[in-house]
Amino acid sequence: MEEHYDVVIIGTGAAGLAASLYAGRYKMKVLTIGEDFGGATATAWTIWNYPGAKAIDGYDLMKIMKEQAENVGAKIIDGKVTKVEKEGDCFVVSTRDKKYETSTVIFAIGTERRHLGLPNEKELTGKGIHYCATCDAPLYIGKTIIVVGGGDASVKGINLAGEYADKIYLITMEKELHGEPINLEQMEKLGDKVEVLYETTIEEIIGTEKFEKVKLSKEFNGNNELVADGLFIEIGAVPDVELPKSLGVALDEEGYIKVNNMMQTNIPGICAAGDAVNIFGSFKQDITAACTGSVAATSAYEFERKYGGTCEKHTKPHVKNTV
Numbered sequence: 001m002e003e004h005y006d007v008v009i010i011g012t013g014a015a016g017l018a019a020s021l022y023a024g025r026y027k028m029k030v031l032t033i034g035e036d037f038g039g040a041t042a043t044a045w046t047i048w049n050y051p052g053a054k055a056i057d058g059y060d061l062m063k064i065m066k067e068q069a070e071n072v073g074a075k076i077i078d079g080k081v082t083k084v085e086k087e088g089d090c091f092v093v094s095t096r097d098k099k100y101e102t103s104t105v106i107f108a109i110g111t112e113r114r115h116l117g118l119p120n121e122k123e124l125t126g127k128g129i130h131y132c133a134t135c136d137a138p139l140y141i142g143k144t145i146i147v148v149g150g151g152d153a154s155v156k157g158i159n160l161a162g163e164y165a166d167k168i169y170l171i172t173m174e175k176e177l178h179g180e181p182i183n184l185e186q187m188e189k190l191g192d193k194v195e196v197l198y199e200t201t202i203e204e205i206i207g208t209e210k211f212e213k214v215k216l217s218k219e220f221n222g223n224n225e226l227v228a229d230g231l232f233i234e235i236g237a238v239p240d241v242e243l244p245k246s247l248g249v250a251l252d253e254e255g256y257i258k259v260n261n262m263m264q265t266n267i268p269g270i271c272a273a274g275d276a277v278n279i280f281g282s283f284k285q286d287i288t289a290a291c292t293g294s295v296a297a298t299s300a301y302e303f304e305r306k307y308g309g310t311c312e313k314h315t316k317p318h319v320k321n322t323v
Contacts, residue, residue: 004101007301008100008104009030009031010243011108012037013038013040014061014290015273016032017076018293022297024073025072028304029073033080038058038063042058043134089307090103091104101311103303103308106272106273106296107257109241109272109276111239112238113233113236115233116205128231129205129211131233133161137232141165143229144168144228145228145231146230147234148233150174154170155180162187170194171216172198175198176198200220202217238255244257257276263277263292264299268307274292274293
């Protein structure tokens, strides 16, 4: 067993790093574990709406947040948490090769990209099918791509891909797009490079060794097949809740971790933050993730201050009553 921590934060995106910063300032002994540093923000291209930064690369923003947290004593490591268990008054957080004991846990685990759920999708992922325009759009310089979506994520993906691709088809089942006005305006500036197929869905993904084309639910230009070099799927995300569910953490009707306004779950000592909670509804931004992370850290601090000493088996309490 590793040494005891006052709080273990699972996730190194905006929520997890903000929680790390605040918990560190509360003089808690903090361990933050994340499999994908920076989460979705690290692949978000340029961020224009984070207060205090006129324009900043998403990965750079996450590096700054990490440095801030480390400067106040938070320990941040790469790793995949495989299990969280309750043992007496403590929680035991397991990675593939180590175990950590803690008084409190904050789930800042984010979400996973939605898939179309069609045959061939999994087999051709990375072979012409992608879920991250920031990561993979530069592969399609001078080529034709298809983007599936209709929300702000797909619009932002098109704005980025527009710097590389010659032609972009946006397939949406909606009657109109639902992006932020400023992002829609930017997409309109791409002109004829972008063509939107409204009230249309993909019925089949076609390709053997690599993606080749899609079959559409209705004809476009006299044909129900659309040929392209790449397919980018931007249809939202779902919360990754298997770990909290294993502890009996309650979920809301949409499958997100259920929390109160202090980010506390139904299990004492467990909080949640970021995109895995639904406190702001569908409005999920870096600023809201950081906000919920800071609140979750405050709740973890209050819990540790009141009850943490009963858990700590190996060391004396680390938490001080002043920040």
